[in-house]
Amino acid sequence: MRIGIIGTGNMAEALGGRWAAAGHRVLFGGRSTARAEALADRTGQSAGTLGEAAAFGEAVLLALPYDAVAGVLAALGGADGPLRGRVVVDCTNAVGAGFRLTTGTGPGAARTIADATGARVVKAFNHLPDSVWRLPPPALAEGRLAVPLCGDDAAALETVGTLVRDLGCVPLPAGGLDRAAYLEATTAFLIGLWHTGHDPRTLLPPFEAVTA
Numbered sequence: 001m002r003i004g005i006i007g008t009g010n011m012a013e014a015l016g017g018r019w020a021a022a023g024h025r026v027l028f029g030g031r032s033t034a035r036a037e038a039l040a041d042r043t044g045q046s047a048g049t050l051g052e053a054a055a056f057g058e059a060v061l062l063a064l065p066y067d068a069v070a071g072v073l074a075a076l077g078g079a080d081g082p083l084r085g086r087v088v089v090d091c092t093n094a095v096g097a098g099f100r101l102t103t104g105t106g107p108g109a110a111r112t113i114a115d116a117t118g119a120r121v122v123k124a125f126n127h128l129p130d131s132v133w134r135l136p137p138p139a140l141a142e143g144r145l146a147v148p149l150c151g152d153d154a155a156a157l158e159t160v161g162t163l164v165r166d167l168g169c170v171p172l173p174a175g176g177l178d179r180a181a182y183l184e185a186t187t188a189f190l191i192g193l194w195h196t197g198h199d200p201r202t203l204l205p206p207f208e209a210v211t212a
């Protein structure tokens, strides 16, 4: 699969690196050409601009700080831009001081991104830190990790499900995009626990436990 990644930071490297290792073609798009090229060199993939990453992917991972998202999406053309109709994986966490959601009680991040772009958004991978996603499978000795997915488009969910399986994890359908705000709020809670030293992989049960 061709995967465009918007961003060249920790999540871009963690997920993009694993997907590259699984045989996908990844284009890292950054506002810094040097950072995109360095990441492409480390992973044996290609580099480009933010717009080139948006237009490259059969799936596009949005891996930016949430407070940068609105400006970047607008600069990419918003709902008339290259993300319209595309599968977009939203791993962002709109979490600020005190591990509180900066989206408050309004629409969550994933819904806002879908409305801003017309993309087929799937919320995924936001609930665990990049250090977990960097691990080669199996990422949890007791069982494969379940990765909750929230989205409205069946084909998009199938595409992201493939990307989950290629990390050695198991997709856990978790409802439509209207459920993504709950995953985002749950993650704000989990992040508080990561920061007090809990192993985040144990905070949600592995797939075998979910289905037992």
Ligand SMILES: NC(=O)c1ccc[n+]([C@@H]2O[C@H](COP(=O)([O-])OP(=O)(O)OC[C@H]3O[C@@H](n4cnc5c(N)ncnc54)[C@H](OP(=O)(O)O)[C@@H]3O)[C@@H](O)[C@H]2O)c1
Pocket: 007, 008, 009, 010, 011, 012, 030, 031, 032, 035, 062, 063, 064, 065, 066, 068, 071, 072, 091, 092, 093, 094, 095, 125, 126, 127, 128, 129, 130, 131
């Ligand atoms: N790290 C984790 O453990 C983790 C886990 C789950 C979810 N997340 C979420 O995933 C997202 C990415 O996190 P991360 O840890 O990968 O962040 P990061 O390492 O700080 O990387 C952020 C990337 O966004 C780019 N960026 C920042 N502001 C920008 C702007 N105004 N225009 C264009 N590009 C901009 C940065 O570019 P420069 O390098 O040029 O500054 C960098 O490439 C966040 O929403 C975060 O909450 C993170």
